[in-house]
Structures are given as C-alpha cells and as structure tokens.
Amino acid sequence: SQKIEQNSEALNIQEGKTATLTCNYTNYSPAYLQWYRQDPGRGPVFLLLIRENEKEKRKERLKVTFDTTLKQSLFHITASQPADSATYLCALPSGSARQLTFGSGTQLTVLP
Amino acid sequence: DAGITQSPRYKITETGRQVTLMCHQTWSHSYMFWYRQDLGHGLRLIYYSAAADITDKGEVPDGYVVSRSKTENFPLTLESATRSQTSVYFCASSDARQGANLRQPQHFGDGTRLSIL
Numbered sequence: 080s081q082k083i084e085q086n087s088e089a090l091n092i093q094e095g096k097t098a099t100l101t102c103n104y105t106n107y108s109p110a111y112l113q114w115y116r117q118d119p120g121r122g123p124v125f126l127l128l129i130r131e132n133e134k135e136k137r138k139e140r141l142k143v144t145f146d147t148t149l150k151q152s153l154f155h156i157t158a159s160q161p162a163d164s165a166t167y168l169c170a171l172p173s174g175s176a177r178q179l180t181f182g183s184g185t186q187l188t189v190l191p
Numbered sequence: 192d193a194g195i196t197q198s199p200r201y202k203i204t205e206t207g208r209q210v211t212l213m214c215h216q217t218w219s220h221s222y223m224f225w226y227r228q229d230l231g232h233g234l235r236l237i238y239y240s241a242a243a244d245i246t247d248k249g250e251v252p253d254g255y256v257v258s259r260s261k262t263e264n265f266p267l268t269l270e271s272a273t274r275s276q277t278s279v280y281f282c283a284s285s286d287a288r289q290g291a292n293l294r295q296p297q298h299f300g301d302g303t304r305l306s307i308l
Contacts, residue, residue: 110294111294113296115296120301120302121301121302122281122283122299122300122301122302123234123281123297123299124299125296125297125298128294128296130294168233168234172294177222177239177241177285177295178224178236178239178249179236179297180236181226181233181234182233183231183232183233184233
C-alpha cells in the first residue's frame with residue numbers, strides 16, 4: 080500500500096541555520112508533491128508544489144527538491160527564524176479525484 | 192471575507208448523539224474535502240465532493256454522512272457519535288478541475304475540535 084514517512088516528529092534548530100525536513104514515500108509514482116505548513120490550532124496552508132520533472136523549486140527562503148529515484152523530497156528553510164516554527168506536512172496525489180494523502184508532519188522549532 | 196469557514200470551532204457532545212459540522216467556502220471551488228486529524232495518524236480523508244450532489248468516500252468514511260446541495264456548503268454529520276470519533280476535523284476546498292488546474296492546492300479551514308464523552 081502507499082505510504083508516506085516524514086523523517087522525524089520534531090526537529091529543533093538554532094535561529095539562522097538551515098532546517099532540512101525529509102519526506103519519503105513508497106509504492107507511489109507521484110506526478111507532483113506538495114508541502115504545507117500548519118500552525119497550532121489552524122488548518123494547513125499550502126507552501127510549494129514541485130512536479131516530477133523538476134529537481135528543485137525555490138520560493139524566498141524555501142527550497143524543495145524532488146528525487147523520484149530515491150522516492151524522496153527534501154524541504155529546506157534557509158536563515159531560519161523563530162516565526163518559521165510550525166508543523167510541516169508533505170502531501171502526494173492519490174486516488175482518481177484530486178485527492179491528497181498527507182504525511183504525519185514534522186514539528187519544527189527554531190530557537191532564538 | 193473570502194475563504195473557507197468551519198463551525199463550530201469547538202464542540203462537546205455525548206456518545207449516541209447526532210452532530211453536524213458545517214463548512215462554507217466563498218471561492219466557488221468545485222472540490223471539497225473532509226479530513227480528521229489525530230496524533231499518530233496525520234490527516235485522513237473522510238469524504239470528498241467533486242461538485243454539488245456528487246460525493247464519494249475517502250479512507251475513513253464509516254460513521255459519517257455528507258451532503259452537498261450547494262457548491263459552497265459541505266456539511267459533515269456524525270449520525271451516532273462514538274468516542275473514537277473524538278478528533279479535529281478539517282474541511283478543505285480546491286479548484287482542481289481539468290488540465291492545468293489538476294495540481295491546484297487545497298485550502299483549509301481552521302478546524303472543528305470535537306470531543307465525544
């Protein structure tokens with residue numbers, strides 16, 4: 080069956096460093112992958128989408144890579160700030176009707 | 192304001208009761224979704240709808256009922272609530288129709304925290 084794993088439940092880093100979050104998947108051949116941010120008590124918010132033929136995508140301090148051979152996506156936040164503290168979810172398309180399957184998320188804490 | 196709103200934000204009820212969670216979106220998005228989010232399971236799809244009067248089951252539909260008589264509303268009903276349905280429920284919408292819109296992201300409400308005693 081299809082499975083998505085995000086590398087760890089929690090990640091603590093120092094302000095100014097680069098945070099790297101991992102999303103691994105099995106039994107998928109996704110055409111794209113999405114990343115979302117979720118703050119406590121709020122719904123997920125879309126950040127980035129990367130297609131299978133794109134190796135890397137950037138948006139301001141965010142960078143996403145997508146390796147279809149390794150079946151892995153890496154999500155980087157450079158020059159991290161305490162305001163980046165949140166849970167980050169990866170999501171892959173599934174089913175036949177615009178469905179997404181979400182990973183369980185990685186909780187990032189950026190320490191001042 | 193444009194967006195997607197869920198009500199109520201918090202609800203406490205008892206086992207066996209019927210409870211309806213409301214979801215309203217102002218974008219006229221074709222697709223709407225209901226998820227539940229639990230520790231250790233992440234977001235799991237309950238039901239989704241491709242358009243008014245078109246609904247289908249997701250990963251965990253048992254014990255839930257949905258309807259979509261209007262494009263903007265997608266209520267979720269627990270017909271006889273059980274303690275295992277205690278969770279945070281999220282509604283989402285997407286404009287993912289055909290062609291270039293296939294990869295459109297989902298837009299989420301802020302959830303309903305439901306406790307069943």
